[in-house]
Structure formats: C-alpha cells, structure tokens
Amino acid sequence: MERDFTKKRARPFERAIEVLLFAAAAFAVAIIAGIIIAVVSESVKFFAQVSVIEFVTSTVWTPTFDNPQYGIAPLLTGTFMSTLVALAVAVPLGLLVAVYLSEFASSRVRETIKPTLELLAGVPTVVYGYFALLFVTPLLQDALAPFGIDLPGFNLLSAGMVMGLMIIPYIASLSEDAMRAVPGAMRDGSFAMGATRLETALRVVVPAALSGIIGAVILGMSRAVGETMIVMIAGGQQPTMVASPTQQGATVTAFIAQIALGDIPFGTLEYSSIFAAGLALLMLTLMFNFIAFALQRRFREAY
Amino acid sequence: MSAAAEPPNDIAAHPKGLAFRRFKDSSFIVWGLIATLIGLGTLVALVAELVNDGGHRVSLDFFLTFPSSDPAEAGILSAWVGSLLVIVTTAAFAIPIGVLAGIYLEEYAPKTPVTSAIEIAVNNLAGVPSIIFGLLAVGLFVQVLNLGQSILTAGITLSLLILPVVIVATREAVRSVPQDIRHAALAIGATKWQATQHHVLPYALPGVVTGIIIGISRAIGETAPLILIGGLTFVAFLPVTLPGDAKFTIIGAVDEYGAPVTPDASERIVIGNDGVVVMPDFSEMPVEAGQVLDLPHGATVQTVADWGDAVASWSPGHWLGSEFTVMPIQMFNWTSRPQAEFLEIAAAAGLVLLAITLLLNGSAIWLRYRLRRSIKW
Numbered sequence: 001m002e003r004d005f006t007k008k009r010a011r012p013f014e015r016a017i018e019v020l021l022f023a024a025a026a027f028a029v030a031i032i033a034g035i036i037i038a039v040v041s042e043s044v045k046f047f048a049q050v051s052v053i054e055f056v057t058s059t060v061w062t063p064t065f066d067n068p069q070y071g072i073a074p075l076l077t078g079t080f081m082s083t084l085v086a087l088a089v090a091v092p093l094g095l096l097v098a099v100y101l102s103e104f105a106s107s108r109v110r111e112t113i114k115p116t117l118e119l120l121a122g123v124p125t126v127v128y129g130y131f132a133l134l135f136v137t138p139l140l141q142d143a144l145a146p147f148g149i150d151l152p153g154f155n156l157l158s159a160g161m162v163m164g165l166m167i168i169p170y171i172a173s174l175s176e177d178a179m180r181a182v183p184g185a186m187r188d189g190s191f192a193m194g195a196t197r198l199e200t201a202l203r204v205v206v207p208a209a210l211s212g213i214i215g216a217v218i219l220g221m222s223r224a225v226g227e228t229m230i231v232m233i234a235g236g237q238q239p240t241m242v243a244s245p246t247q248q249g250a251t252v253t254a255f256i257a258q259i260a261l262g263d264i265p266f267g268t269l270e271y272s273s274i275f276a277a278g279l280a281l282l283m284l285t286l287m288f289n290f291i292a293f294a295l296q297r298r299f300r301e302a303y
Numbered sequence: 304m305s306a307a308a309e310p311p312n313d314i315a316a317h318p319k320g321l322a323f324r325r326f327k328d329s330s331f332i333v334w335g336l337i338a339t340l341i342g343l344g345t346l347v348a349l350v351a352e353l354v355n356d357g358g359h360r361v362s363l364d365f366f367l368t369f370p371s372s373d374p375a376e377a378g379i380l381s382a383w384v385g386s387l388l389v390i391v392t393t394a395a396f397a398i399p400i401g402v403l404a405g406i407y408l409e410e411y412a413p414k415t416p417v418t419s420a421i422e423i424a425v426n427n428l429a430g431v432p433s434i435i436f437g438l439l440a441v442g443l444f445v446q447v448l449n450l451g452q453s454i455l456t457a458g459i460t461l462s463l464l465i466l467p468v469v470i471v472a473t474r475e476a477v478r479s480v481p482q483d484i485r486h487a488a489l490a491i492g493a494t495k496w497q498a499t500q501h502h503v504l505p506y507a508l509p510g511v512v513t514g515i516i517i518g519i520s521r522a523i524g525e526t527a528p529l530i531l532i533g534g535l536t537f538v539a540f541l542p543v544t545l546p547g548d549a550k551f552t553i554i555g556a557v558d559e560y561g562a563p564v565t566p567d568a569s570e571r572i573v574i575g576n577d578g579v580v581v582m583p584d585f586s587e588m589p590v591e592a593g594q595v596l597d598l599p600h601g602a603t604v605q606t607v608a609d610w611g612d613a614v615a616s617w618s619p620g621h622w623l624g625s626e627f628t629v630m631p632i633q634m635f636n637w638t639s640r641p642q643a644e645f646l647e648i649a650a651a652a653g654l655v656l657l658a659i660t661l662l663l664n665g666s667a668i669w670l671r672y673r674l675r676r677s678i679k680w
Contacts, residue, residue, distance in 0.1 A: 017496045021411055024403035028424040028470070031463050035435060038442035093338045100335025115668040117342050122517070122664035123349065124524025126631040127653045130638050134646065135352045165345045172342075196328040219430070226432025228527035229631075233638055253434050253527065260437070260531040266446065278438045282431065289430035 039282055042275035046070075049269055055276065061239040061255070063273045070273060072280055074239040078156065078249035079281075081242045082231050085160025086167060086224040091217055093164075094171030098213075101172070102179040103201040114173065121169040129233030132162035137234060149246060154236030157245040163230050167220040174219060178212025178296075179205050215295035222288035226281065228253035252281045353657060357650025365651060370633065374644035379652055382633035385454070386523060388542060388622055389629055392458025393465065393522045398515055401466050405473025405511075410499055429467035436464050437531030445532065452533035454542060455623040460528050465518035472514020476507035509674040513667045520663035524656060526631040542625035544608045554602045569599045578606030630656045 047055070050070045058071025097117065101110045136158040141151045151157065182205050190200040206213065228251075236248025237258050250258070256274045265271050368378030408425075412418040440460040450456045480503050488498035504511075554570050574580075574594045579587050583601035590596065590604070598604070634656060637649035 011494060014494050014496050018407075018411055021403050021407035024400045025407040025412070025421050026417075027400055028404060028421055028428055028466065031439075031466070032424045032428060034443055035431065035439045038439045039435065042438075042442055093341055096335055096338035097342065100332065100339065104332050104335055111672075113339055113343075115672070116346075117339070118668070119661060119664055120342055120346060122520055122524075122660055123346075124526070124631055124653075124656050124660055126524070126526045126635050126638070127349065127353070127657050130634070130649060130653050131349050131352060133638065134356070135348065165342065168342050196324050198328040198331045199324070201331075222430050226434065228432070228434045229635065233635070253432065256434055256438070257527055257530050260441070260533070275438055275442065278435055282435055285430055285432055286427060289427055292430075293426060 043279045046272035046276040075252045077242040079251040082156045082160040083224040086164035089164025090167045094168045097172040098175035102176045117169045125229040129230045132158045132234035154248040156235050159231045159235035171220040174216030175213045178209040182208045211295040215292040218292040222285045353650045353654040360651035382630045385627040386629040389457045393461040396462035401469025405470045409474045409477040434527040437528030454627045461522040468518035476510025480506045513670045516667040520660045542622035554598045576606040
C-alpha cells in the first residue's frame, strides 16, 4: 500500500488536546463575562429603585437606615483619600528604589533586594490591617500630637500609609523593568557628554521610560483602590464625606465587605447596593488597568 | 578682576561644578538605600509587632483547639483545617486550567481576534479587585448555582482569583524555552503536543511551579472575597472527622427542621460501633456493634467514629459542601474584638499566617533563583 504523504494525517488526539487547551484559555473570557453579568444584573435591580442621579450626586450613603439614601460620593471620597495617601508613600519610595536598583546598584545587590521587597507584596492584607491599626496608628498618634492633631483610632491616614508600603514592590518592580528596557546606547550617549549617573537617570532614562513608569503607578493605584482589608480594619467603617486623611471613613470596598459581614439580606435593596458599589469599583479599576496597559504597550514599542 | 583670582577649587564647588555634581550623584545612593530600607524595615517591624503581641500564644495547643469565647482557651484548629481544604480545592481548579491556558496562549494560539480577546481578559482579570470576585461568588455560585456558602464555593472563587497568576507564570516559563528544542522535536517527527509535553514542559516546569506557589500563597492570605461568601467567623467543628469523634447518622431524608420527609418509612441498618439510637420520639436505646435493626426515618444513630470513618471523611465529596472558616477570617474576627486578649491571639494567628505565606513566597523566589543559575541555554 502506497501512503499518500501529501495529505495531512488526521490526528484526533492532537485535535482533542488543542480543543481542551483552547477551552481552558477561553475560560478567562467566561470569568470576565460572569463577573460583568453578576455585577451588572444585580445593579440593574438597584438602579430600578434608586435613580442614577441620586447615586452620583447625593452626598449621603445610609443604606441600612429606615430612610435610606444612596449617594456613592462618601464611599468614593474614602477610597480616593486612602489611595492618595498610599500613592504619596509608594510613588516617591517606589521610584527612588527603582532608580537606585536600575541605575546604581550592582546586579548582585539588585538580585537580592528586588525579591526581598517582593515579599512585601506577599504579606496577607489582613496582617497589614492589624499592623496599621495596632502599630502605625499609635505611632502616628504620638507623632502628630505635638502638632495639635488628635488622630482618631480609626483613620484613613494609617490605613493609606500601610497600603502605600504594600504597593511599593509593584511600583518599584514595574518601573525598574521600564527603566531597564531603555537601551544602553542612550545611557552611553549621556555619559559621553559628561553627565553623571544621576543626571543620566533623571534626564535620559526616566523620561524615556516615563510611559512605563506612569503605567506602573496606575497599576499600583488600581491595587490601592481595590484593597479591602486594610481600610476595613484600620480606616473605620462609617461612610462620611472625607476631607482630610486624619478622619475615619469607609471606602467602596470596606462598605461591600461590611454589609456581607452580617447575614447577607438576599433580595433586598441593601443587597443590591453592594453590587452597585461594586460596579462603580469595577469600572474604576478596569479604567485604570486599561490606561496602564496602553501606556506600557507604548513604551514597549518605543525602541 | 577678582573673579580671575579665585582658586580653581571654588569653580569645582560651584552648584554646576563637577565636585558638587559628583556629590549629588553619590548621595543619591544614600536616598535609594533609605527608600529600600523603609521597605525592608516595614517587613521587620511587621514581624516584630506580631511576635511581640502574639508570639507567646503560638503553641501546639493553639493549633489543636477550636476558637472559643474565652481567648485564653481559643485556638485555630478549625481555621487551619478550613484553609487547607479550601486551598486543596483552589489548587485542583486553578492549576490544571491555568497551566493549560498558559500553554495554549504561548504554543497554540493563532493570531486572531479571539486570542486577543483571551489575552485582554487575562490581563484585566489580574487587575480586578479581589472583593469583586466575592460579588461574583455570591451572585453566581451561591444564588444561581446553589453551591452554598461552602468550601467548594470558596475554593472555586479563589481559583478564579489566582488563575491569572498561574497563566502568566506558565506563559513566561514556556516562552523562555528556546525554539531550537521545539524544532528538534518536530524535526524527528514528534507531533505538536508530543513536543510540548515531552520537551517544552519539563524545562518550563520550575517556572510554572514558582507561579503556582505564588498563586497559592496569595489564596491563603485572601480574606475579602471569603467574607462575602460568608466564611463563618466562629466555627467549632471540623469538616472532616477524627477517630474518636462523635458520629451521627440520621436515617432517611430529613427537612431543614430535622423532621423526616417520610415518617412512616423505615430502613434496615447494621450498627458499626457501640452507641445509642435516638428514636424520633426522643426515646434512647443502647445498641451494640453488629446489631441489625429496622429503624424508622428520623431516628439518629450516635456512635464513635473509627479510623474507617475518619479516612472516609477526607474524601472531597464529604467536605466540599461543608461550611468553613479560614485563617485570615479567623484573624480578622479576633482583630475586630475590643478585648486585648483577643488581639493577642489575632497576632498569634497573624504570625502563623505570615510564616506560611513568607515561607511559600521565599521558596518561590529561591526556586526562580536556582532556575536562573542551573539552566544555561
């Protein structure tokens, strides 16, 4: 029997494997779809009873009261304030570390420090919450007392600061990657002109890696916005309009978790409200991710 | 005239002079080190605080006792057993799906819109806040699929959460295997899957395992989505049985109030161990091993679990539907109590949790380091 080698042999096993692999990968799309469907479908029930206008413009969030009001603003101010504090800590520290590791440290030092710092990102957030409440808050209370600032036991300042420490590795590591992707020839050019390492770093490398660095900061921001346990434990859980980091305040995430802590009142407006809050959170973080991703793609294509 | 008389050293000390620029350059190293030390100092302070607050409470008894309203008596038995079972479930879902998806995206995926959709989904999944996965779990798994507030629901939810970690690690590991290896395998007649299975995967394995360890470590510390599922804060039972535990067997199906669905029916039962039978009218009668009885539905046989029962209770079907608590939820519960004694055991639980996650992360880092050293293409 002559075999026809011009024909491709049918290999059912190979085909089955490929289908299986594809199914596993496509599962990721199904999860995203599931998340969006779950959050949106319950939010629709919420917005059938509460107007979008009230949700966006009201400054009172009291879903558990007899006369409930649903303005997302207090939760958003809580989230923004804690995120702002976190970024105030993480951006300068993270970028200092990134510039140091990328432009100054020997590869040996870098290979030791980078993974050790990454341990910070692996600490369970509930442990960070404990740390913020019982270590950082008393420390800050003592530090701020001479300035006449009476820091309450629950406050967004200490929660935000600890959150900032947590996201240092994300910002440092991703920014360092962006800086190291800058071609050596650009550094050499700068050195040849007589610039020092610092001048090269700040005027050549950082500007060249800027979109990657901004992407890293936005990803860190997205982490901070979505963080739950630290703000829930150390930040207080009362939704009020937050104007200062020394206040207590509830974030979007803390509110969702707090409602879920009791017996979840399935089927009520209160139950729907955690999905509406979740929808706001999801849109915020997806937007951040999208921007960060676009920026990082840009810096990858630059050279 | 006077400017010309100045010694050249002063020119170097000028803000734009070389000496000052060099000084700024080397002093930046100090700033970089300070920033790094703040990060590392946090880690040290964290461990010191937990050891100081709760170190004295970590003992063998702490692992072997249930939580209690008396902080002096309370332990983390139900919490760590719960964490273990949830993580086993998580791994069972996340590892196969994550690794297969990673292989597909790196080795098989054609450049089509479908593939980019998958890639966008994976990237976005990594950025979704963990509490949103909790909303998915409540809205879909608990409400629609009726999986209950169970270990199964918790395990699936956490597996979705760590899926991107496993997928990304697998992709990177597979990508780092040189093309030559694939070409060599294909050239001697291997099919695509044979080349992948026998030649690419073995080299990629350490990288894949690193990703799995980091994902598992994240799942162990995750709290927020499990709060939404209703991980219980006070659990004084184990989803599995130990030899010597009391064992209750209810005859026939009962409704949620414990009343038999078919009160007139009865079943023939062989008693396994000595114990007591409680009849539906609450009258008790002692029974012996080996006795054969016709018992009405709604009766309860109370005996002592033997090794056979204990081993059988470890089969997933037995505990997947069970309610649970996990280490981080237990710690959170104790942290939110006002009494100082509860904060001590919260710190002790935190110490155990931190030790586990740092150990896992540390071993992942070590593995990655060894991998980089041992393989030279």
